[in-house]
Amino acid sequence: MMPLLLIIPLAWAILCILLPQRWLSLTIRAGLLLQVGAALLLTADVYVNGPIEYALGDWQAPLGIALIADGVSVTLISLSAVVALFVAFYAQSYLQRYEHEQTYFWPLFWFLLASLNGIWLAGDLFNLYVGLELLGLAAVGMVTLTGEKPALHAALRYLYAALLGSLAYLAGVAILYGAYGTLAIPQLGELLDANITTFVAIGLISIGLLLKTAIFPFHYWLPPAHGGALAPVSALLSALVVKASFYILARVWLDMASEINSHVVLYSAAQGLGVLGAGAILWGSWQAYKAAQVKMLVAYSTVAQLGYLMLLFPLAIGTTAVAAGLAWQGAMLHLLAHGFAKAAMFMSVGTLVLAIGHGKVNDLAGVSHRIPISLFAFGLSAVSIMGLPPSGGFNAKWLLLQSAMASQQWWWFILLVVGGLLTAAYVFRVFRISFVEKATHEFSSTSSTLDFTALALAAIAIAMGFFSQWPLSLLQSSGFQGGGL
Amino acid sequence: MSLLLTIVQTILIGTGVLFFLVGSIGLLRFPDTYTRIHALTKADNLGLGMLVVGLLPFANSPQQALKILLCWVLILAASSVSAYLVANKLQNEEPDA
Amino acid sequence: MMPEFTFWLPVVVVGTSLLAALIIFALPEAQQRTRSVLNIGAAVVKLAIVAYMVQLIMAGDIAETRFEIVPGIDFLLRADALSMLFAGLSSVLWLFTTLYAIGYLEGSPHRSRFFGFFSLCVASTMGIALAGNLFTFLIFFEMLTLSTYPLVVHRGTEASLKAGRTYLRYTLSGGAVLLTAVALFYGLFGAEAAEFTEAGGFQTLGEGSEVSLWLTILFFMFIAGLGVKAALVPLHGWLPVAMVAPAPVSALLHAVAVVKAGAFGIVRVVYNVYGIEFAWQLGVLLPLAILAAITILWGSLQALRQIELKKRLAYSTVSQVSYIVLGVCLFGPIGTIGGLVHLLHQGIMKVTLFFCAGNYAETLGIHRIDELDGTGKRMPLTSIAFTIGAFGMIGVPPTAGFISKWYLASGAFAAGMNWAVLVLIISSMLNAAYFLPILYRLWFKPQKQPWPDEQIAAARFETHGLLLWPVVATAVFSIAAGLFAAHAFSPLTWATLISVREYLP
């Protein structure tokens, strides 16, 4: 049943290439519903009888490739299925004015989804490399769709960063294979012992994945790419693509290297990752506050929010089991909440910019009463991004706060609280302008599907504030508990 | 018998390598492109011919011998055509030079 | 245990206005009638449910909604005595303010956006009232900030945007401090201690220096976080500035919802988290009382200096709310009764005053106090209501204000804090000092120049019906709360019922 999640998107990618234009929208909707159905079935399966391992081609792990579906990967599969569903509906009405882009958007969309599912389920290091590569190229392809000069320039920078990142990752994998002779993650988890080769390999893998997750010092490529792309593309990129490489980083540090990560070298490296996260939060918020374009503001906000995810490492490595468990749940909940909220934010901003025609923040004057639903969607998603209750973002921040206290790391505690305020600073910039009475531009009408898909995703992010118990209990049944438990 | 063969073979391969060396020196020493093409195409092809003849007796199956000969023929054709094209292009660029 | 449906009762209360908010947002601007019907309908339904729950509490049964929201922490809505006090106050006043707002905003733009956020505020206030533990309280406390910001900046002018910015700075940083305090509290003492229990969770805690040190720090962080909304002195900056908002917003939010939420939070923390005895042993009540006293005096002094009517009322709110905080710190049942009952009385009286100020602004275009000469004759009913409200503020006998000040003073004597009585007396004199000149202008001064911009002509009644009758109703309420104080359903008996349960038998 599990490979269905890989077969459906790949098959639909081919369909989107071959089928003529008029049947396209129907097949896409069918594919999306199938995808969500398969994701929910797998979730139920894992929820009932725990993690499942699936040997591809009936070859056992070290020789063949194994797919591992545990609580975490299943939650992420459902996240990507639901977000993809709404982004696809949004894209169908958003891309009506871009026929050239439309023909090439859909194959790339499905390949992106296939690589995402492949990464969530992968249990093999090299398989993750090919998945990352497919993800990177599809994402770059989507950024170049408009064919305009700034988009192409941003796509080039993104491509070079992604390629450098995956090469560093591959070097790390090469060393691990050279040293231990196997690529299967669970097997490596047992074999790994704390020596120079392992540290160098994990270091290289981490640098590569940090580059692809655009964490602070390596974030230069993200804002122009996410800011310059079409709205549905930047929604997908910010909500899902950037998370894939973070997920691998978490799996490498907390699952594969779980025995040896209390070693002093890895412990201090984890604190280093935390410092990078802090840098991302401060720098991203500052840049977002200064950004002139509203899409750049949202893109820098992604850079800042990724900083919170990096706090998982200092809080989960070398700390008590309770603190590690809380940190793990907090980080995963933040990943989910940010996925929904950021996709909704980019979609609503896309609608606003499409209606106004100009992208600057102070062009948004007088939006509140002309395009209320999109602004309301932006508002709801902003609540979750700021980590104000009642939202998924708040519960995630709460869990991270508790974990910081349980592990006596007060500096992360302060960072989390201050980070929330910084986020509020740049989010309310948009609100302040939208409530201005006099509009500086005339508004063209946009179709309502654009507003309601964004609103739906934002509502999910808010609803997670009340129902975050389901995903969290699913994480409970996950194979690995973030090193601690 | 085999001693004679090895002597012939070493002589042939020796001269072949020598021709390659001459070709490379020609490449470095000659003033402009036209003369360089001559050095490269002529000397190297001859050197290659020597090598092929030197290797033929040691081919362990007739197919392999044929393959080596095929290689030689192909390289001959390719290098001469590309030499011509280079010269032709140069001619179009600056007819007077 | 009553049948299953009491589980859903609190959720329904909060849910009605949430649902109303969503529907109103979706309503296009034109459908004015359906929007008003929906508004009033939601307010009435909520009032009915609250009345039923009050009746339930009298029968000694507690309606409660509880489900696990974050591992180890529950989302808890519980309707106990204290929450019913605040829920009752806000649902009653909400009905009147909705009526008043419909009248006040006649013909002004973006009303569906206004009423949407309006009912969102209602929902969050109800949530604050019914919250059963610190976590749920924090959720609705922050929700209140978010839903009041659009109301403050509703007019979209430069001044209101600036006011919105200061409002946000104060409330968001206050929220951050509160979040830190609540997180630390949960981390150090676990989820059970954070539940609001009748007599507070810490009666018998030993004198361990480590724990009590943490508890005092946390107490003052709580006070700082809640103090922003309760407009305690250093943190009150946003209140006068927010007067730029339309009258119903300043009347309801800054007299009832936001400010009271802060005071209610302090009451919850002192009584139901720490417990009054333990707080007294910890010695944290005295500094809080001093802070409240300073706020009372400072607010009254500032009110004297204001020339704008709404600004003066705003500063008087700042000082009046600190009466509640002072009442809370007076260790003894009578002091508690004084504090709690003032929570209600001040709400009713302040709403009346703000409604009158709104009427003057809307009908005659009067904003400054010196323009008030001779309005008594032109708008008799509103001016009478204003006079009743003013007397209540000063504490003149028949009004509700007198009752609460009386109990506060006797509570202070009982607790042996005589200086508090002195503060009460001085502040009453200051109240008189800034209210009586207004009354004098209203009734005894002839009308000097024509009204600044008279929008509504003096037809059969002085102004628009929807503007007039809510004012009269609240004025009558403030008199009734004073006269029939001993009645079964009056605020005073309700306050005594709560305070009896607060203190150990």
Place this chain on the structure above:
Amino acid sequence: MISFSVDFWYAGIGAALIALSLLAFLLSKRLLKKLLAFNIMGSGVFLMMVGMAQTQNDGAADAVPQALVLTGIVVAVSATALALVVIRRFALASVVAALAAENKAAENDAAENDAAEKNGAERTGSDTAVSDTTVTDTALTDPNLNKNGDPQ
């Protein structure tokens, strides 16, 4: 510890190639040069992968890393081809954009001097989205939005 062998030597060379091409990648300013550096770094990584793997169990040829490297080469080629396609399109877009800006500037001058006659000076080129791009516009901060309101 491993003894000196052919595989170890080439793995070492692979490592040297990685370091060298990383140096070149970070220092070079030209996109094509960076692309060459990327390709050579890829080859270095592949060399290391096969070399290091084959130092295990005394130098026997190991099919798995070789298959992985084959996949890697194909992936590298597709990434390079994609980069080249984007570079070409970017070069073309730059020429077209630069010329558009240059022509726009020419149109504006013409518009200005006839506007000067009608002393309707207000129609400076502020409203047309393209005009404000100087020729060497930094592509990132100041996108030249095109006429029909396409977001950049």
Place this chain on the structure above:
Amino acid sequence: MIAFDILLGLGMLLAAAGVFWSADLFRAIVMFVVFGVLLALAWLRLQAPDLALAEAAIGAGLTGVLLLDTLSVLRAKKTAAGKLPPVDQQLLNTFTSTRACAAQNNHGKGHENLRFLAVGLLSLGILIALQAALFMRPEAAVNLPSMVAEGIPDAGIEHPITAVLLNFRSYDTLLEVAVLLVAVIIGLSLRIPSNSNEQQAPSSALIGARQAAYAGVISEDGGNDPILRNFTQRLIPLVLVTGGYILWAGSTMPGGAFQAGALIAAAGVIARLAGYNIASRVDQLLRFGLVLGFLVFLTVAASVMFGGRPFLNYPDGWAGSLIFFIEAMLTFSIGLTLLSLFVHSPGDGAEPNAKSSQRSVKSGSTVGSDNGVGNRPPGNSGKAEADHD
């Protein structure tokens, strides 16, 4: 043999250094091709003939051709821009390397070697780390080659590499073909839409500019060079036969879908350079041809599941022939994909419906321009590559 290895290793390092430190991009690309050839030899020394073949065909061959083609297009853009109506120097410096701009601002020099130092230290550190990791590696606990040997009998293929590629780790290969497909889709999407409803408002000046930008490229006379033509006529059938042979040999000896596909693509490239009208034929079978290989692979892998087998498993006994069928389809698709990446990339005037222009021999023209370098216009604005760091 040790001497040969050391020489080859150092040769590779020198070739790489040559690529990075040659100022002229054309020389860098030629050095890159040399590096590719040396690398192919290195693979032979590492007992990896498959990789040598792949590196020679794909790494050095096709990548070299793509690079040269892009370079010539970029240079044509430069000359095209040059030929346009009076365009001042400022327009051109959108192309000059930013180093030139960096040199213009005063503290360029100091900033420059500070950067050099930092990057030098970084790469030195990485070198030491890699060598240390290599030198101090532990003994491998898992012996995968022995597992491969055990798995070969029921994998349906003797040659271990093809067995790993298409049976043990066939999921990797599936994704890898998907990567190729994505690359070619993006290549197609970036083509200038031939009906040219170019978003830029088609003001007359703009259309003129775009035509001119192409003109620079197409103006060179066609390549209907008699010698090249009939050399190609004889060469292409030979290349196709060799490709088929390599595909067939893949199951027992080094070879396989990717190398054969690369050879077929090479045949297509030569035909295109020789001026045969490939582009139109490539378009007809484009959409279906590109997807065919991936489609077949996916359907075979998925249809097996209906028989209750796990994904990507082959019914026993059928493995060998099924894999060969998939490989044949893959070869065709990969050949078409690599060819399409060459034929359809934007800006080389090869509009899908435009008459395929006769182009002089690519390698010939670029070598020729070598000695044209001497008389470049002042300032190095001659370098055409779009170099933004």
